[in-house]
Amino acid sequence: xxxxxxxxxxxxxxxxxxxxxxxxxxxxxxxxxxxxxxxxxxxxxxxxxxxxxxxxxxxxxxxxxxxxxxxxxxxxxxxxxxxxxxxxxxxxxxxxxxxxxxxxxxxxxxxxxxxxxxxxxxxxxxxxxxxxxxxxxxxxxxxxxxxxxxxxxxxxxxxxxxxxxxxxxxxxxxxxxxxxxxxxxxxxxxxxxxxxxxxxxxxxxxxxxxxxxxxxxxxxxxxxxxxxxxxxxxxxxxxxxxxxxxxxxxxxxxxxxxxxxxxxxxxxxxxxxxxxxxxxxxxxxxxxxxxxxxxxxxxxxxxxxxxxxxxxxxxxxxxxxxxxxxxxxxxxxxxxxxxxxxxxxxxxxxxxxxxxxxxxxxxxxxxxxxxxxxxxxxxxxxxxxxxxxxxxxxxxxxxxxxxxxxxxxxxxxxxxxxxxxxxxxxxxxxxxxxxxxxxxxxxxxxx
Amino acid sequence: xxxxxxxxxxxxxxxxxxxxxxxxxxxxxxxxxxxxxxxxxxxxxxxxxxxxxxxxxxxxxxxxxxxxxxxxxxxxxxxxxxxxxxxxxxxxxxxxxxxxxxxxxxxxxxxxxxxxxxxxxxxxxxxxxxxxxxxxxxxxxxxxxxxxxxxxxxxxxxxxxxxxxxxxxxxxxxxxxxxxxxxxxxxxxxxxxxxxxxxxxxxxxxxxxxxxxxxxxxxxxxxxxxxxxxxxxxxxxxxxxxxxxxxxxxxxx
Numbered sequence: 001x002x003x004x005x006x007x008x009x010x011x012x013x014x015x016x017x018x019x020x021x022x023x024x025x026x027x028x029x030x031x032x033x034x035x036x037x038x039x040x041x042x043x044x045x046x047x048x049x050x051x052x053x054x055x056x057x058x059x060x061x062x063x064x065x066x067x068x069x070x071x072x073x074x075x076x077x078x079x080x081x082x083x084x085x086x087x088x089x090x091x092x093x094x095x096x097x098x099x100x101x102x103x104x105x106x107x108x109x110x111x112x113x114x115x116x117x118x119x120x121x122x123x124x125x126x127x128x129x130x131x132x133x134x135x136x137x138x139x140x141x142x143x144x145x146x147x148x149x150x151x152x153x154x155x156x157x158x159x160x161x162x163x164x165x166x167x168x169x170x171x172x173x174x175x176x177x178x179x180x181x182x183x184x185x186x187x188x189x190x191x192x193x194x195x196x197x198x199x200x201x202x203x204x205x206x207x208x209x210x211x212x213x214x215x216x217x218x219x220x221x222x223x224x225x226x227x228x229x230x231x232x233x234x235x236x237x238x239x240x241x242x243x244x245x246x247x248x249x250x251x252x253x254x255x256x257x258x259x260x261x262x263x264x265x266x267x268x269x270x271x272x273x274x275x276x277x278x279x280x281x282x283x284x285x286x287x288x289x290x291x292x293x294x295x296x297x298x299x300x301x302x303x304x305x306x307x308x309x310x311x312x313x314x315x316x317x318x319x320x321x322x323x324x325x326x327x328x329x330x331x332x333x334x335x336x337x338x339x340x341x342x343x344x345x346x347x348x349x350x351x352x353x354x355x356x357x358x359x360x361x362x363x364x365x366x367x368x369x370x371x372x373x374x375x376x377x378x379x380x381x382x383x384x385x386x387x388x389x390x391x392x393x394x395x396x397x398x399x400x401x402x403x404x405x406x407x408x409x410x411x412x413x414x415x416x417x418x419x420x421x422x423x424x425x426x427x428x429x430x431x432x433x434x435x436x437x438x439x440x441x442x443x444x445x446x447x
Numbered sequence: 448x449x450x451x452x453x454x455x456x457x458x459x460x461x462x463x464x465x466x467x468x469x470x471x472x473x474x475x476x477x478x479x480x481x482x483x484x485x486x487x488x489x490x491x492x493x494x495x496x497x498x499x500x501x502x503x504x505x506x507x508x509x510x511x512x513x514x515x516x517x518x519x520x521x522x523x524x525x526x527x528x529x530x531x532x533x534x535x536x537x538x539x540x541x542x543x544x545x546x547x548x549x550x551x552x553x554x555x556x557x558x559x560x561x562x563x564x565x566x567x568x569x570x571x572x573x574x575x576x577x578x579x580x581x582x583x584x585x586x587x588x589x590x591x592x593x594x595x596x597x598x599x600x601x602x603x604x605x606x607x608x609x610x611x612x613x614x615x616x617x618x619x620x621x622x623x624x625x626x627x628x629x630x631x632x633x634x635x636x637x638x639x640x641x642x643x644x645x646x647x648x649x650x651x652x653x654x655x656x657x658x659x660x661x662x663x664x665x666x667x668x669x670x671x672x673x674x675x676x677x678x679x680x681x682x683x684x685x686x687x688x689x690x691x692x693x694x695x696x697x698x699x700x
Contacts, residue, residue: 299579301531301557308570314561319543319553331543340554345544347676350649353515353522355542386640389648413649419640420509421652444542445509447519447638447652447673 023047031179036280038067040227040239041178049097051090053176056264057241059312068104088112090176091168095123095142116168117143124164130157142168175235185221186277187211194233194270201271202262206255208276213251222247222284228258230265231273238265244306245337247284253303257310305336321345325394326409327355327443349392350413352423352444359441362424366440369430372412376424378442383416393429408435413446421446480527480608484671484682487656491632492663496524499606500631501599503590505613507637507655511621514586514614516636516654519549519674521584521610526550526678528608530581533574535559535567537586549674555581568594571609578605586612589623596629624659633660639670642683651675653683 007013024046031050035042038061041053054067061067068084075082085096085105092112096105099119107115119142121131134157139145145153146169150162166172180186187208195201205228216222224247230238242257265271309316317333321343324330330345345351366373372388390412396404411425423444428436479495481488488494496502504517518541525532526546532555534541539560543553559574561567564587571585575598583602590611602609611630615621624635635657642650652673658666670683 299530301533301577301580304533304574304577304580305557307573308559311566311569313563313566314559314570316557316559318557321544321553327542327544336557342552342554344547344553347544347548351544351548352542353519353545354513354540357540387647387649415641415649417640418508419638419653421638421641421649445513445515447516447545447636447654 020047028179032181034071035179035181036225038071040229040241040277040279041176041237043176043179045090045094049094051094051176053237053239054086056239056261060241060243060310062315064106065104068106072103087115089168089170090174091125091164092116092170094125095119095168099123113169117141117146121145124161124168126160126164130160133157134161173235175237178229178237180277184277184279185212185215185219185281186275187215188273188275190273191271194267194272196267196270198262201265201267201274202259204274205258205262205276206251208274209254209258210251212276212278213249213254216249216278216281216284219281220283220285221278221281222249223254223278224248224280224282225278226254226257227277227279228261229275229277230267230271231275232268233270233272234268236268240264241279242306242310245302245309245335247282248306249284250303253306256303257306260307260310302337324397326397327351327394329397350389350446352421352446355444356442359425359443362440362442364424364426364440366426368438370410372414373424373440376414376440376442378422383420385414386417387415389413391426394425406432406435411443480524483679484669486682487658487667487669487671487680490658490664490667491661496608497631498608499603501595501602501609501611501629502632502634503595503611503613503628503630504634504636505621505624507635507657509618510637511613511615511618511624514612516638516652516673517612517614517634518586519545520634520636520654520656520680521612522546522551523549523674523678523680524608524610525556525582525584526552526674528581530555530579532556532581533559533570533583535561535570535574535583535585537561537564537567548676550676550678564588568598571611572598572601575601575607575609576605578607580607582608582610584610584612586614588613588615588620590628590630592626592628599629599631630660631662632658635659642672654680656680 003015027044027046031042031044034050034052039052039054039057043051045051058064058067061070064086068086071084072082083097083100083103085093085100087093087096087107088109089112092107092115095116096107121134121139121142124142134145145161146165153161163172167174189204189208223244225241225243228240232238240261248254305316308314316336318336318338319331320334322330322332360378363377364373365375370391372390373385375382375384391410394409394411396407398405408429409425409427410429411423413421414424415421422442423446424440424442426438426440428438430438479493479497481495504521505511506514506517510516526549534556539558547553559570561570567585567587571583574580574583590613598609613624615623637655639653639655641652644650654671654673656669656671660666672681672683674680
């Protein structure tokens with residue numbers, strides 16, 4: 001739309017000159033940031049996109065869905081509206097990200113053809129005039145175009161349409177040429193003959209790790225995130241990313257991280273080049289370890305955390321106290337390498353060793369307001385209470401939710417006649433109905 | 448009586464050493480973590496829970512499902528070791544304040560929450576092989592012979608204490624606990640009525656601890672007081688108050 005027309009439509013429109021050069025520079029900055037955060041193979045998709053090969057790297061972000069929503073949220077945190085899509089091919093992901101109204105789209109393996117059928121022609125990365133002429137001819141969607149015989153189209157518009165369609169459906173390879181920052185620490189090895197045997201790959205990977213560690217030592221750096229990129233003879237890239245919890249320059253440690261992934265490398269017709277890059281490197285200063293004569297040596301578990309964390313399929317954490325009386329809020333998960341501040345819970349009151357995810361309603365016979373139950377029924381089994389202790393009154397946290405303004409829970413420890421001990425509570429103080437429903441719940445199991 | 452003779456007999460000592468070296472444990476000094484309860488320690492070879500070995504613990508009765516007593520028993524053992532503790536599980540329903548109450552500091556424990564049982568086994572083995580940890584704990588449903596043997600070898604190699612909590616989805620599935628595994632000891636912890644107090648309220652919890660199987664030793668049954676603030680257990684002092692009929696039949700089943 002011309003500027004004059006826009007001004008006529010909207011009164012008091014503020015005009016800003018387009019600055020494609022600055023836009024491109026910002027896009028490059030964002031791309032470099034995405035390289036350090038998300039995937040080893042990242043490239044600019046100008047004028048307004050970033051393309052990444054996330055295969056083998058999404059596990060560090062907790063899977064594809066979490067990675068994508070996290071990515072969009074981080075952009076939104078900076079005031080940028082982003083849309084993200086994962087698909088089998090560059091073409092499909094490009095089209096989906098630009099034509100959907102959802103923020104994140106994930107298309108499963110092999111479902112590209114059905115997903116892109118209804119997309120508009122403009123998402124096909126064709127020149128504007130071609131799209132215009134195709135519209136004039138009556139084509140509206142990618143599906144229409146894909147179902148039309150190629151020869152007349154090629155005769156009229158040239159080979160471009162066929163190439164873009166093939167790229168979208170994955171019939172033609174479209175390798176991503178990854179962006180590389182200037183000060184990247186990278187070592188690579190090209191092979192005269194393609195290699196494929198796992199032992200050979202392992203040998204060269206450990207050689208590359210050794211070289212990388214030497215390079216890092218010269219600069220006084222340690223790896224936080226390292227990428228192994230495998231170039232295969234059929235001109236496809238495979239990347240494997242490993243993250244560490246703190247800067248590392250230890251050859252054995254890094255080799256172990258990559259050795260676990262070697263089995264996932266598919267050599268195909270052979271590998272012609274391996275390259276290993278330290279995408280995020282941080283200063284690492286050698287410190288003198290404590291002598292075993294003075295103090296007892298505490299084993300550092302960070303390598304173990306790295307090995308487990310790079311496997312995928314598990315979450316690693318420590319727990320730490322939170323200053324809250326409400327049991328389910330008193331525990332938080334923290335990073336396994338977080339500082340150890342020695343904080344613990346106040347240990348005056350008995351606490352169950354297993355806490356139910358949410359309190360389960362129980363049927364109770366009890367004398368109100370402050371007697372423990374005489375018997376209760378939990379999961380269809382009636383239990384007589386032999387001994388009990390309580391109540392321990394816990395008040396709602398009104399600063400968290402207004403509905404907890406005067407809420408009260410009275411906790412009792414009860415023991416049935418076989419000796420099983422449970423943690424049960426009554427919502428409300430037993431007198432005032434405002435403080436809770438006076439229903440009883442079982443919240444935990446004591447040892 | 449037999450124990451006294453064995454200790455003083457040099458011929459038997461020599462034989463024991465020979466057998467130990469045949470078993471492959473002779474090259475390394477095998478140490479143990481004693482419970483500090485003489486009656487219990489006497490049942491275990493070496494006078495305590497062996498480091499560099501796998502120990503299986505399950506709950507009795509409802510404990511087979513919730514594993515509450517087993518977790519606290521293991522927490523007490525882990526609290527008495529030094530170094531970090533790695534705890535692998537599939538569903539995180541531990542309430543850590545209870546473990547802090549038996550002396551296990553939250554800074555010492557690294558949890559690995561896995562998506563499936565196989566991942567627990569893999570993480571458990573990786574942590575056992577790592578060495579230098581105080582104890583490694585895993586909560587498992589199934590522990591096949593092959594897997595347990597592999598874990599036992601990993602523990603032997605690094606000298607780490609491997610502790611397995613067996614918990615099932617249903618109480619009826621707990622019959623699986625009779626199957627042989629490569630673990631060095633097998634325990635079952637069942638809850639008993641707590642120690643009586645002169646006033647209304649709950650005393651120290653008591654457990655019926657069955658040492659169901661121990662390699663190169665004899666099992667036994669003990670009534671113990673639950674772990675205290677340092678993770679120590681004690682033989683329940685009130686010998687007159689034997690477990691009631693319910694507890695006894697339940698132990699035999």
